[in-house]
Amino acid sequence: NQQQMKISASGGNLRLDMQSPQGEASVVWTDTMMLMIMHAQRMYMEFTQQMMERMQGMMGQMGNMPDAPEPVFDEQDVAAATFERTGNTDTINGMSAFEVQVTIPDGDTAMLWLTEDSDIGMFEVMSRMADALSNMALPGMNQGGGATGMADVHRYLALARAQGMPDVAVIRVVDPDTGSVMTITEVDTSAIPASMFAAPEGYSKQAMPFQD
Numbered sequence: 001n002q003q004q005m006k007i008s009a010s011g012g013n014l015r016l017d018m019q020s021p022q023g024e025a026s027v028v029w030t031d032t033m034m035l036m037i038m039h040a041q042r043m044y045m046e047f048t049q050q051m052m053e054r055m056q057g058m059m060g061q062m063g064n065m066p067d068a069p070e071p072v073f074d075e076q077d078v079a080a081a082t083f084e085r086t087g088n089t090d091t092i093n094g095m096s097a098f099e100v101q102v103t104i105p106d107g108d109t110a111m112l113w114l115t116e117d118s119d120i121g122m123f124e125v126m127s128r129m130a131d132a133l134s135n136m137a138l139p140g141m142n143q144g145g146g147a148t149g150m151a152d153v154h155r156y157l158a159l160a161r162a163q164g165m166p167d168v169a170v171i172r173v174v175d176p177d178t179g180s181v182m183t184i185t186e187v188d189t190s191a192i193p194a195s196m197f198a199a200p201e202g203y204s205k206q207a208m209p210f211q212d
Contacts, residue, residue: 004185007125013197014132028197029132035199043204051208080105081162083112092171093185100166102159110159113172120187121169123160130157 006017014029023040034052037044081104088099095117102110115121159165171184199205 007129008192008196009125009128009132010192010197012132014128015196030197037200037203039200042200042202043206044199045206045208046199047208081159081164083162083164083166086111092183095171097171102162109176111174111176112159112170113174114166114168115171116168118169118171118184118187120184120189121171122173122182122184123157123170125184126157127160 004019006015008015008017012031016027018025018027023038025039026035026037028035028037032049034047035044036047081102084101084103086099086101090097090099090113092113092115095115097113097115100112100114102112160170173182174180
């Protein structure tokens with residue numbers, strides 16, 4: 001399954017535009033709220049910080065809060081990670097890239113493709129996602145993978161801090177165990193209008209439980 005996701009970040013605001021079986025959907029995080037936008041239905045749901053704290057409290061009382069995931073790499077593992085150029089090179093979306101194999105002491109590996117042709121790469125994008133999601137998250141948001149799950153984000157951010165990690169942009173990450181491939185296709189550094197982080201005009205707001 002090939003999925004495309006556009007990530008827009010400005011200040012503390014973050015927006016994800018994703019293709020789903022139901023059509024295009026967007027999720028927006030700001031300092032005070034989260035929006036879930038369904039474009040095909042021309043509607044959106046708004047979650048304020050107070051609503052999410054209330055939901056977290058109720059789920060905690062019911063014992064339904066998911067357990068926090070075990071860290072994929074602890075600090076000792078990251079410190080001992082090794083990076084080895086494989087000699088493979090390629091042109092990825094017009095950028096000259098070279099492949100590096102990352103090996104963690106427990107035997108886990110990942111293949112990274114790096115380039116000197118961009119100042120922004122996968123780890124810079126993930127860092128912005130981590131900042132936004134840690135400030136505003138639904139119950140369980142920090143667990144699991146997927147577009148809004150944080151386990152995979154923290155996994156690769158740990159590698160970004162590893163000693164010996166080449167100081168250039170990562171534009172492709174390959175997980176040999178699952179076969180998953182994440183690739184940055186385009187980087188646009190132009191200014192983002194504030195309207196990108198608000199509910200679209202003409203869309204209807206869906207009433208939510210826990211609404212103030």
